[in-house]
Amino acid sequence: MKKLCGIDEAGRGPLAGPLVVAGVILEKDILGLNDSKVLSEKKREKLFDEIKEKSKYHIVFKSAKEIDDFGISFCLKSSILEIMEQLQEFSNNFLMDGNTNFGIQNLQKEIKADAKYAQVSAASILAKVSRDRFMDEISPLYANYNFHKHKGYGTKAHIEVIRKFGRSDIHRFSFKLKALGETESLLQKTLF
DSSP states (O other): OOOEEEEEEEOSSOSBSOEEEEEEEESSOOTTOOOGGGSOHHHHHHHHHHHHHTEEEEEEEEOHHHHHHHOHHHHHHHHHHHHHHHHTTTOSEEEEESSOOTTOTTEEEETTHHHHOHHHHHHHHHHHHHHHHHHHHHGGGGGGGOHHHHTTOOOHHHHHHHHHHOOOTTBOTTSOOGGGTOOOOTTOOOOO
16 A cells, blocks of 8 residues: 655745745654644754655755746645656655645645644655755855845845845745735736
């Protein structure tokens, strides 16, 4: 019998940086798995390497430009489909954290799955740590923005530097900020 593949994302809502989606099929038990948001950074980092050693997995990055060009929903859906294609040899049972399956056949969905299923917890951790590491790596290239501190999320400090320096090429131009007096963008497409 083929095992469950858990799927989760990190970076749906930030103002800068990529969307990262991960799929994980656990081959051995791992202690301490949980939704990445409730784990400390140190714990996530430790589990990240263990998950990679004890699972089949696939991680997909979608850039800020791809999100602007195609919309966040399209990027999520295409990432999920890529994961399903890459891992179909090992699983025909796919479960996504959240309230939508984006119209994808054979994809189950469940709210809070990242706290209930070890496979989805593991996917949540791979996605979050991969994205955080990326933002830390690019931070020196964008010294004004302090991406290593807020990872591109819309913190007060991040919004203030956008106000001062404008957006960089790693920012999502389609995500409009009420705090800056911007109105809803026509670029925020929801393609299915």
